[in-house]
Amino acid sequence: MNTTTYNRRSFFKVSAVAGGGILFGFNMLTAQKTEAGVAEVLADANQINGYIQIDSKGIVTIMSANPEVGQNVKTSMPMIVAEELDVAWKNVIVKQAPLDTKNFVRQVAGGSQSLRFSWKALRTAGATARQMLINAAAQKWGISPSECTTNEGVIRNSKGQTVTYGEIAAEAVKMEVPKDVPLKNPKDFKIIGKNTTNVDIKAITTGKPLFGLDYKREGMLYAVALRPPAFGQTLASFDDKETRKVNGVKDVIKFGNKIAVLATSTWAAIKGQKALKATWTGDTKAESTEEHDKKMLAFLDTPSSAPKRNDGDVKTAFANADKVLERTFHGPFMPHNSMEPMNFFANVTADKAELVGPTQRPEETRKQVATLLGMKEDQVSVEMTRIGGGFGRRLMWDFALEAAEISKLAKKPVQLVFTREDDMTAGLYRPATKYKFRVAIKDKKVTAYHLTGTGINGQNFVRETFFPAGAFENLLMESHNVESKITTAPWRAPITNFLAFAEQAFFDEVAREIGADPVQFRLDLFEQARVNAQKGMKFDYDVDKSIGVIKLAAEKSNWGKAEKGVYQGFSAYYSHNTYVAEVAEVVMQNNQPVIKRIVCAIDCGIVVNPVAAINQSEGGVIDGIGHAMFGDFSFVDGKPQANNFNKFRLIRMSEVPKVEIHFVPSLNDPTGLGEPTLPPVGAAIANAIFAATGKRLYSFPFAKELGMQGS
Amino acid sequence: MPTYKLTVNKKKYEVNADADTPILWVLRDHLNLVGTKYGCGIAQCGACTIHLDGKATRSCVLPVSSIGNKAITTIEGLSEDGTHPLQEAWATHDVPQCGYCQAGQIMTAAALLASNPKPTEEEIVTAMQGNICRCATYNHIKDAILTASRK
Numbered sequence: 001m002n003t004t005t006y007n008r009r010s011f012f013k014v015s016a017v018a019g020g021g022i023l024f025g026f027n028m029l030t031a032q033k034t035e036a037g038v039a040e041v042l043a044d045a046n047q048i049n050g051y052i053q054i055d056s057k058g059i060v061t062i063m064s065a066n067p068e069v070g071q072n073v074k075t076s077m078p079m080i081v082a083e084e085l086d087v088a089w090k091n092v093i094v095k096q097a098p099l100d101t102k103n104f105v106r107q108v109a110g111g112s113q114s115l116r117f118s119w120k121a122l123r124t125a126g127a128t129a130r131q132m133l134i135n136a137a138a139q140k141w142g143i144s145p146s147e148c149t150t151n152e153g154v155i156r157n158s159k160g161q162t163v164t165y166g167e168i169a170a171e172a173v174k175m176e177v178p179k180d181v182p183l184k185n186p187k188d189f190k191i192i193g194k195n196t197t198n199v200d201i202k203a204i205t206t207g208k209p210l211f212g213l214d215y216k217r218e219g220m221l222y223a224v225a226l227r228p229p230a231f232g233q234t235l236a237s238f239d240d241k242e243t244r245k246v247n248g249v250k251d252v253i254k255f256g257n258k259i260a261v262l263a264t265s266t267w268a269a270i271k272g273q274k275a276l277k278a279t280w281t282g283d284t285k286a287e288s289t290e291e292h293d294k295k296m297l298a299f300l301d302t303p304s305s306a307p308k309r310n311d312g313d314v315k316t317a318f319a320n321a322d323k324v325l326e327r328t329f330h331g332p333f334m335p336h337n338s339m340e341p342m343n344f345f346a347n348v349t350a351d352k353a354e355l356v357g358p359t360q361r362p363e364e365t366r367k368q369v370a371t372l373l374g375m376k377e378d379q380v381s382v383e384m385t386r387i388g389g390g391f392g393r394r395l396m397w398d399f400a401l402e403a404a405e406i407s408k409l410a411k412k413p414v415q416l417v418f419t420r421e422d423d424m425t426a427g428l429y430r431p432a433t434k435y436k437f438r439v440a441i442k443d444k445k446v447t448a449y450h451l452t453g454t455g456i457n458g459q460n461f462v463r464e465t466f467f468p469a470g471a472f473e474n475l476l477m478e479s480h481n482v483e484s485k486i487t488t489a490p491w492r493a494p495i496t497n498f499l500a501f502a503e504q505a506f507f508d509e510v511a512r513e514i515g516a517d518p519v520q521f522r523l524d525l526f527e528q529a530r531v532n533a534q535k536g537m538k539f540d541y542d543v544d545k546s547i548g549v550i551k552l553a554a555e556k557s558n559w560g561k562a563e564k565g566v567y568q569g570f571s572a573y574y575s576h577n578t579y580v581a582e583v584a585e586v587v588m589q590n591n592q593p594v595i596k597r598i599v600c601a602i603d604c605g606i607v608v609n610p611v612a613a614i615n616q617s618e619g620g621v622i623d624g625i626g627h628a629m630f631g632d633f634s635f636v637d638g639k640p641q642a643n644n645f646n647k648f649r650l651i652r653m654s655e656v657p658k659v660e661i662h663f664v665p666s667l668n669d670p671t672g673l674g675e676p677t678l679p680p681v682g683a684a685i686a687n688a689i690f691a692a693t694g695k696r697l698y699s700f701p702f703a704k705e706l707g708m709q710g711s
Numbered sequence: 712m713p714t715y716k717l718t719v720n721k722k723k724y725e726v727n728a729d730a731d732t733p734i735l736w737v738l739r740d741h742l743n744l745v746g747t748k749y750g751c752g753i754a755q756c757g758a759c760t761i762h763l764d765g766k767a768t769r770s771c772v773l774p775v776s777s778i779g780n781k782a783i784t785t786i787e788g789l790s791e792d793g794t795h796p797l798q799e800a801w802a803t804h805d806v807p808q809c810g811y812c813q814a815g816q817i818m819t820a821a822a823l824l825a826s827n828p829k830p831t832e833e834e835i836v837t838a839m840q841g842n843i844c845r846c847a848t849y850n851h852i853k854d855a856i857l858t859a860s861r862k
């Protein structure tokens with residue numbers, strides 16, 4: 001028995017399960033546009049990628065189809081379904097849906113956007129399933145469905161009779177799929193908004209195989225590859241005599257400009273890789289940080305023929321200024337350094353390719369692998385494992401392509417493993433960027449704003465629809481790209497991860513220059529944006545929400561009234577549809593600034609799972625502090641200058657301040673949380689460090705700028 | 712390849728491996744105990760932390776030949792059924808984000824509590840300094856250790 005209904009935006013399929021249960025299939029995501037192409041979009045909404053199963057005992061199994069990279073979607077998405085379905089969370093089992101069986105057509109990935117895009121679809125699925133169960137019960141009782149209510153998996157009618165979801169499931173299979181089912185009023189939520197523990201907690205704390213690197217297959221070989229040591233080089237020749245002598249090494253295979261060592265253990269493959277002797281050729285002179293810097297600095301003084309935004313008359317405003325304040329900020333390349341290094345399993349045979357591993361883009365990976373191998377997409381399957389951190393790196397698919405190619409050439413199932421050194425040096429970095437800010441000041445007011453951004457391999461290094469666009473009548477934003485052989489990728493909060501620091505640190509300087517309080521200065525600008533919006537100026541942020549988080553952060557941090565010896569810095573930034581304001585507090589210890597506390601106010605709509613939301617928001621803040629303080633990555637002749645954690649410093653426990661997260665109470669649909677707390681924090685701490693030391697910071701890493709120990 | 716007799720989580724194993732093979736890869740590849748994680752391979756991140764006769768040790772730089780008679784405990788053997796006070800506190804505080812570093816964090820913390828059941832916050836920070844969490848769950852880790860130490 002199958003019931004199927006289509007409408008423009010959703011797809012629902014119902015079938016019976018042996019033993020008297022019911023299975024609802026639905027589409028987790030209705031096709032929607034995404035920012036910057038980061039998330040994948042369903043081209044065709046008529047595909048099922050989510051399931052709710054109710055067995056005759058009333059146990060509910062929800063398949064979570066999104067890859068779990070640490071944003072808690074595997075827990076929070078089923079919470080949303082369970083909420084509308086009205087079942088007790090303790091009776092819910094969550095499973096990770098595999099990609100590419102007949103039923104599970106596709107998964108969707110994408111950082112902060114996952115929940116935002118699925119919110120409506122998940123709620124509708126839960127509510128529709130609930131309504132079908134009610135309709136079946138009403139039919140059995142010969143009454144109207146409107147006389148029935150539900151509570152935690154039990155349907156009750158006005159006479160007080162009850163039936164459980166499990167008992168009625170077999171009947172519900174025969175019902176029509178209802179349309180336009182009403183959703184709950186968010187005020188009545190019972191599961192959403194409650195702290196709910198990560199559904200994988202036990203597997204994680206007991207060391208169960210969950211991650212890509214934990215995946216094994218009978219007869220599989222481990223592969224470790226040697227890649228060009230510098231960007232711009234190609235393989236000239238190699239000698240694998242010593243490698244082949246290593247116990248356990250089974251094969252050495254050249255693929256493109258790389259060489260793979262295949263072995264029966266990871267260690268043997270690593271030893272084999274180290275024993276390879278290769279010679280490389282190619283001109284890498286242009287690929288030094290010094291050379292990049294020269295090119296970028298030249299661009300900062302070059303007017304663009306196609307500005308990203310040009311409001312009013314910037315030229316005249318600067319010509320009439322009492323004073324011009326100009327500052328330049330320097331952002332280095334940054335590796336992602338996911339704790340689990342890149343890896344992928346591939347088993348390529350004549351007519352099919354099977355891939356398993358940690359990817360945030362299973363569907364794109366499948367496409368790319370199919371193209372590489374000259375196969376049809378339905379010959380390629382991609383199964384996702386839990387992901388040991390992404391930060392943007394696993395939105396790419398290079399590692400899956402390598403695994404597929406090696407498996408094809410070796411005619412063996414292989415697990416491709418990146419050593420940490422491979423992971424840090426094989427590329428795909430946050431691009432290096434530079435920004436020059438200029439403001440024209442007249443009568444202690446900013447009369448024009450001019451931002452020039454430049455960076456490596458990027459289409460646009462400014463955000464022309466974000467604040468302060470709209471706040472100034474005269475505003476010019478320009479962007480220049482520097483081409484390079486160094487491969488780049490999105491990095492947690494692409495572009496804004498550095499731009500927000502530069503902008504918000506500059507604003508602090510401007511505020512002090514004109515004698516304004518930094519918080520009041522921003523509030524005034526947002527008020528100005530409100531006025532300008534009425535005059536028809538366009539921008540992408542909400543003035544009230546922006547002001548809301550600024551006021552909340554100021555209130556919770558006691559802005560301006562810190563104890564003696566505590567220095568505060570303020571910053572606010574909107575990204576990924578979420579509003580964030582942060583206050584950093586710094587004290588001086590042994591003549592060095594020490595970050596003690598971050599107060600963070602967030603407006604991200606409804607908070608689905610507070611405990612996870614706080615964890616993730618804190619993570620973004622601390623990640624932002626770590627990379628601002630210590631993140632240092634450069635190239636000499638195309639060669640990365642750090643290759644492991646002894647040379648690239650990541651933040652550790654002793655350097656972590658207290659972080660307080662405050663959410664603005666909201667009944668709006670949820671927005672992203674994986675990224676938005678990161679961008680503003682660099683400026684919050686830089687501004688606090690200025691308050692404490694009188695020193696302005698214009699480059700990452702701050703520790704180096706401050707001459708701190710160990711930097 | 713030489714043969715080594717190992718005791719892991721109270722079970723006896725015999726493995727054939729080159730003398731220089733870090734015990735990390737013996738656990739993961741030979742014995743199929745993949746709870747112990749690879750993060751850096753140079754004793755910098757703590758993801759690979761195991762107990763060697765109860766002491767927290769970085770398994771990525773520990774050759775199998777150096778183990779001798781010492782007993783190895785991995786995350787899989789920390790408790791019979793996942794109810795070590797730290798494992799429970801990890802759930803109470805919902806510590807993990809991606810989760811990859813957490814086995815190493817728990818093993819370091821467990822060795823700390825075994826030798827110092829009521830550590831101060833400072834002692835916790837000192838003990839945990841060698842464990843990186845790229846997702847930055849540090850404050851939750853600290854809170855969970857404090858909770859476990861009060862049990």
Ligand code: FES
Pocket residue numbers: 748749750751752753754755756757758759760769770771772
């Ligand atoms: S893998 Fe051993 S300390 Fe990092």
Ligand code: FES
Pocket residue numbers: 070339388389807808809810811812813843844845846847848
């Ligand atoms: S939870 Fe992801 S590295 Fe610690």
